[in-house]
Amino acid sequence: MRLVSHPEAEQELEAAAVWYEERQPGLDDDFPEEFERTLRRIEAEPERWRLFHGGNRKLNFRRFPYAIVYSLEADTIRVKAVMHLHRRPFYWSHRRPSP
Numbered sequence: 001m002r003l004v005s006h007p008e009a010e011q012e013l014e015a016a017a018v019w020y021e022e023r024q025p026g027l028d029d030d031f032p033e034e035f036e037r038t039l040r041r042i043e044a045e046p047e048r049w050r051l052f053h054g055g056n057r058k059l060n061f062r063r064f065p066y067a068i069v070y071s072l073e074a075d076t077i078r079v080k081a082v083m084h085l086h087r088r089p090f091y092w093s094h095r096r097p098s099p
Contacts, residue, residue: 001046003039005079009069012082016066034061035082038068046072056080 017031038061042049052058052069060067069081 001043002076003043003079004076006081009079009082016064016082016084020064031064034063035066035068038062039079042068042070042077046070046077058083060085 020031049057049059056071058067058069065085071078
């Protein structure tokens with residue numbers, strides 16, 4: 001399947017990595033690695049993960065309080081948000097699909 005990430009989701013990923021690096025050196029590498037592991041799990045079984053808010057799906061990171069929110073469209077996985085689990089849960093719902 002093709003993977004498309006919303007630009008704001010990419011910004012969220014970068015901002016979280018920077019935040020963790022500022023708190024503890026080395027975590028800026030750990031966070032993106034955890035994102036990649038979570039994304040690989042989604043790519044391996046995209047329909048497995050829980051439906052969440054309007055037909056979207058989400059998969060929580062194992063180590064950090066974040067989740068990847070995504071939708072499925074034919075042959076495409078659309079990453080809509082890299083969402084912190086303890087903040088406004090549906091802030092991303094207005095986002096339009098990226099091409």
